[in-house]
Amino acid sequence: MAENAVVQSDSWIWGWLSWSRSSTTMLRAAEKKILSCLKTAYRGWYVDIGPVVGNADKIWTISLNEESPKTPIVLLHGLGAGVALWCLNLDGLAAQRPVYAIDLLGFGRSSRPDFSNDAKEAESQLVRSVEEWRREMQLERVVLLGHSMGGYLAAAYAMKYPERVKHLILADPWGFPEKPSDYASKSNVPLWVKAIAFVVQPLNPLWAVRVAGPFGQWLIESTRPDIVKKFTPLLKEDVGIIAQYIHQCNAQTPSGESAFHAMMHGFGWAKYPIVKRMDQLKDDIPITLLYGSRSWVDNTVGDIIKQKRSNSYVNVQVISGAGHHVYADKSETFNKHILEACELCDEIEKPTSSNVNLKITDDSDEYAAKDDEEGSKVDRIEPPELTSSRPRST
Amino acid sequence: MNLSFAGCGFLGIYHVGVAVCFKKYAPHLLLDKISGASAGAIAACALLLDLPLGEITSNVLRLAREARQRTLGPFSPSFNVQDILLEGLTKFLPDDAHLIVSGKLHISLTRVYDGKNVIVSQYNSKDDLLQALLASSFIPLFSGLLPPRFHGIRYMDGGFSDNLPTLDENTITVSPFCGESDICPRDVSSQLFHINFANTSIELSKQNIYRFARILFPPNPEILSNMCKQGFDDALRFLHRNNLINCTRCLAVQSTFVVSETIDEGMEYDPECSECKMHRQEALVANLPETVMTIFQDAIDSANKGLVNWLFKHRSVKLLSLLSLPYILPADVVYATFTNLVGNKVETRTLEYRVIGNILRTPQQAIVCANHLTCPSRFVLNAPKLTKNLVKMIKYFMEQISSIFPGVNVYYQPMPQTINCQLAITEYGSSIYDIEAAHPNELCKKSKTNLNLRLHYDERQPWKDYKRQSNCVVNIADSTTFDDTFENILQVTSDQEAVMVWYYMDDNNKVQVTEIYDVTDTERQAILSPDEVEANTKLQFDEWDEPTWLSDHTLAEVVTESLYTDEDQHSLEDLSDISLEDDFLDKEGSNIFSDPESEWGMGRSAVVQIEQTSSPPDSRPEVDQPSTSNL
Numbered sequence A: 001m002a003e004n005a006v007v008q009s010d011s012w013i014w015g016w017l018s019w020s021r022s023s024t025t026m027l028r029a030a031e032k033k034i035l036s037c038l039k040t041a042y043r044g045w046y047v048d049i050g051p052v053v054g055n056a057d058k059i060w061t062i063s064l065n066e067e068s069p070k071t072p073i074v075l076l077h078g079l080g081a082g083v084a085l086w087c088l089n090l091d092g093l094a095a096q097r098p099v100y101a102i103d104l105l106g107f108g109r110s111s112r113p114d115f116s117n118d119a120k121e122a123e124s125q126l127v128r129s130v131e132e133w134r135r136e137m138q139l140e141r142v143v144l145l146g147h148s149m150g151g152y153l154a155a156a157y158a159m160k161y162p163e164r165v166k167h168l169i170l171a172d173p174w175g176f177p178e179k180p181s182d183y184a185s186k187s188n189v190p191l192w193v194k195a196i197a198f199v200v201q202p203l204n205p206l207w208a209v210r211v212a213g214p215f216g217q218w219l220i221e222s223t224r225p226d227i228v229k230k231f232t233p234l235l236k237e238d239v240g241i242i243a244q245y246i247h248q249c250n251a252q253t254p255s256g257e258s259a260f261h262a263m264m265h266g267f268g269w270a271k272y273p274i275v276k277r278m279d280q281l282k283d284d285i286p287i288t289l290l291y292g293s294r295s296w297v298d299n300t301v302g303d304i305i306k307q308k309r310s311n312s313y314v315n316v317q318v319i320s321g322a323g324h325h326v327y328a329d330k331s332e333t334f335n336k337h338i339l340e341a342c343e344l345c346d347e348i349e350k351p352t353s354s355n356v357n358l359k360i361t362d363d364s365d366e367y368a369a370k371d372d373e374e375g376s377k378v379d380r381i382e383p384p385e386l387t388s389s390r391p392r393s394t
Numbered sequence B: 001m002n003l004s005f006a007g008c009g010f011l012g013i014y015h016v017g018v019a020v021c022f023k024k025y026a027p028h029l030l031l032d033k034i035s036g037a038s039a040g041a042i043a044a045c046a047l048l049l050d051l052p053l054g055e056i057t058s059n060v061l062r063l064a065r066e067a068r069q070r071t072l073g074p075f076s077p078s079f080n081v082q083d084i085l086l087e088g089l090t091k092f093l094p095d096d097a098h099l100i101v102s103g104k105l106h107i108s109l110t111r112v113y114d115g116k117n118v119i120v121s122q123y124n125s126k127d128d129l130l131q132a133l134l135a136s137s138f139i140p141l142f143s144g145l146l147p148p149r150f151h152g153i154r155y156m157d158g159g160f161s162d163n164l165p166t167l168d169e170n171t172i173t174v175s176p177f178c179g180e181s182d183i184c185p186r187d188v189s190s191q192l193f194h195i196n197f198a199n200t201s202i203e204l205s206k207q208n209i210y211r212f213a214r215i216l217f218p219p220n221p222e223i224l225s226n227m228c229k230q231g232f233d234d235a236l237r238f239l240h241r242n243n244l245i246n247c248t249r250c251l252a253v254q255s256t257f258v259v260s261e262t263i264d265e266g267m268e269y270d271p272e273c274s275e276c277k278m279h280r281q282e283a284l285v286a287n288l289p290e291t292v293m294t295i296f297q298d299a300i301d302s303a304n305k306g307l308v309n310w311l312f313k314h315r316s317v318k319l320l321s322l323l324s325l326p327y328i329l330p331a332d333v334v335y336a337t338f339t340n341l342v343g344n345k346v347e348t349r350t351l352e353y354r355v356i357g358n359i360l361r362t363p364q365q366a367i368v369c370a371n372h373l374t375c376p377s378r379f380v381l382n383a384p385k386l387t388k389n390l391v392k393m394i395k396y397f398m399e400q401i402s403s404i405f406p407g408v409n410v411y412y413q414p415m416p417q418t419i420n421c422q423l424a425i426t427e428y429g430s431s432i433y434d435i436e437a438a439h440p441n442e443l444c445k446k447s448k449t450n451l452n453l454r455l456h457y458d459e460r461q462p463w464k465d466y467k468r469q470s471n472c473v474v475n476i477a478d479s480t481t482f483d484d485t486f487e488n489i490l491q492v493t494s495d496q497e498a499v500m501v502w503y504y505m506d507d508n509n510k511v512q513v514t515e516i517y518d519v520t521d522t523e524r525q526a527i528l529s530p531d532e533v534e535a536n537t538k539l540q541f542d543e544w545d546e547p548t549w550l551s552d553h554t555l556a557e558v559v560t561e562s563l564y565t566d567e568d569q570h571s572l573e574d575l576s577d578i579s580l581e582d583d584f585l586d587k588e589g590s591n592i593f594s595d596p597e598s599e600w601g602m603g604r605s606a607v608v609q610i611e612q613t614s615s616p617p618d619s620r621p622e623v624d625q626p627s628t629s630n631l
Helices: A002-009 A012-017 A024-035 A083-094 A119-137 A149-160 A191-200 A207-211 A213-223 A225-230 A232-251 A255-263 A274-280 A300-308 A331-347 A353-363 A366-373 A384-389 B009-025 B027-031 B039-049 B053-069 B081-092 B097-101 B126-136 B206-213 B221-241 B248-260 B274-284 B290-304 B307-313 B315-323 B325-342 B351-368 B376-381 B383-404 B440-444 B483-495 B521-526 B530-538 B546-552 B556-561 B563-586 B596-607
Strands: A042-050 A057-064 A073-076 A099-102 A142-147 A165-171 A287-292 A314-319 A379-381 B002-005 B034-037 B105-111 B117-120 B153-157 B171-174 B194-197 B200-203 B419-427 B449-458 B467-476 B501-505 B511-515
Touching (some): A024 A083, A057 A083, A073 A083, A083 A232, A083 A331, A119 A149, A119 A255, A142 A149, A149 A165, A213 A225, A225 B194, A274 A300, A300 A314, A314 A331, B002 B009, B002 B039, B009 B027, B009 B053, B009 B221, B009 B290, B034 B039, B039 B081, B039 B105, B039 B126, B053 B221, B053 B290, B081 B126, B105 B126, B126 B153, B171 B221
Parallel strands (some): A073 A099, A073 A142, A165 A287, A287 A314, B002 B034, B002 B171
Antiparallel strands (some): B105 B117, B194 B200, B449 B467
């Protein structure tokens, strides 16, 4: 495989040092097995984006329904994930428009160059890689969807290249709120806990997976059985492959991970939180924010954004019963919201808070209309099955 | 909607806070299945049985204190957590507990021989239930050596296989660890990583690591109190976010919707209802009820005050106990091995251990009542626990002394005098109501419904063991015509916006009215016509300062523990409101009671002539009342 050779070439030293059973072929096999469950035909290939960070960077891309003339949607995954984890959403989204999912530079099957240690620089390197990829793909304007860390990058991308983003969809995005200043003083944790935190802090976030070596997959299976379980509807009994895929994604050179580590400040906070520079984002970019109700991501940020961008379109939805992996927890509700947002940007060239309101009340779209009428209030949409089965007797 | 409580050892105090909140603000959520593991199972059981949460709290605190007293903490061999649990549970669970919770309480257990998760929900007897609860909180080595049996199979803590059993999609998960649960503490951290331990999502944050350490080592009462409060706040936030806080009226209306199946949005938040709004507003600033807080305060006080505590908290004494450990420990181990081998008390009932059980049963019981160290044989047996018993004895004497000299002890809040309220209302059809003693001669008029309430409230003792006697008699006489009064009631109630009224005609052609309880003067005035207000101002009778009174004496204890009495009382008051207004419209009789408060004033002065205050209107909305007691 010519493609694999590219990725392998810069990691042979690591191959010597590593005692984990990881290889790009295993990753490829795992990904293929997951994607084979899709109902829509997909195409996967490496997009050569040239010297962005390394000498010749390649980005692994999969695409579905490329023929559709509608605005394409581009999916950016979160930390430690890859294209295959979108498997629950790809079919639903591809039914209506072209879908592109990429492994971000330094993650998954894409090449893993060394990123800068500076937060700003690492961020712009990642953003530039996405832009180069878009240029190479010759996509004029896209709907950009990012989950977790992908959401952070999507927002950063929209700030830098606003003319390319037709609609920004952020699913449980990381790195939005500011680190509270009294954080350290407020928490009365004992010394020994602080000591552990101090030791772990300089390590890359997913260090444990690599340290565990051959037990890495077992580690993922035993610590996050819930992630694996989320994919049962699609993968049925082959669901164990998810743990293998996640392990293979993260067992290799952690270059993207160290880029993330550079952007991080303290324990999981962003060094340059998006909320602080929201004003750099142009007003005419509509934003849809999707949060899981159980997620740890602070969804009060949605309200803050809504207030700050009072004259542009901001739609905040909290999907009840979903955790951080909102796309997998409630994939159908998630897909529905995404497609609604995409349709909106098809119909109206530049949605703002005023003209969307007008259009939606015509359509009598209950969710979005309610959301707009009530201004800064966050709507809580419950999946229909939840409301219907709820007991009402007192 | 089902509830699920995570197992969490001593962090179970968090569940107490959640339970208090649910009881208070969302009792309708407690009607379905509740599941749990370990401490969560006990919390679920307590919630289903509607056990007094105050006493549960003190029991948990007692367990924590016992564990903290020893040098090795809960790992001291002689600390038998199962025994203490069993003792508490047998005391609190009613005899028909298994009948109430069967089918509702789902306890997660781990089968010992294959490590598989088992969820049980059927209990044949109270012992069955006790055994399931004990098995679910059995941590090997920590709790004992031999896991208890349930239906003949040995089980251990459900936390090893499924710590947060979810029965279906719509389960509200409650966990004291910050993570992806519906109700959990939200730490101020942006930690990215979670682990999923036995179905419980746990964020890898500093606070969670600390909490994890506290599962088996109970922290001091202050921290426990904070955890409880955190549980209350988190549950409240969840209810508020999901618009699950409703007033009694809205719930009642929804229940009728269910019957008719006409309107599907019964559960939707109704922003029009001002009572709901008020309720929500009140909930936003709510705090843990007094019942629970007092217990925490007592526990904190008793742990911090007094000479003995000071002495035992001193570093030198701690050092001393640490140094004496090598000498005490062997004896402790021997003692504990013997008692643990026998298993817990429930186990001794099974055939297998009858022989050893019979031999060792007597000394075991002696340990339980170790308060009275008189018998020398017991003394010998208790040698390893000597220090602890000495402490207990000293404490006992200290308590005696402080009760002899009341000035020394300042913990007890003196409560008000006897509250005696007698109230009888006869109303509905005709415009007649009667307050006994005030208008005895008006009784002869035609009446349809006669409600008698007598509340006797004696509060001279410390609040823990107050005696209260209340009875409520409802007589319903046969009804004749009452179209006009129904119209009247309808008229009055539709005119009033601020006060919520809930009325309907039942099958027997009777009107049932419940007026949402409301005490603020401004709101009262809003509903009255100008002349009524004028009459009201003329009838200023009341020097009684309600806010101050309430701040001095919250009635939380009464309210939480005598729900039904209160509900009846409220509805009675409310009924009298309406009737009084009807009366006013009819201009009947020489004494015009133009508004509810004047009526109350009269009622109070007339009825409670012996005492100076009647049972005051409770300023809290109907949160504490079961919503459907009138249905």
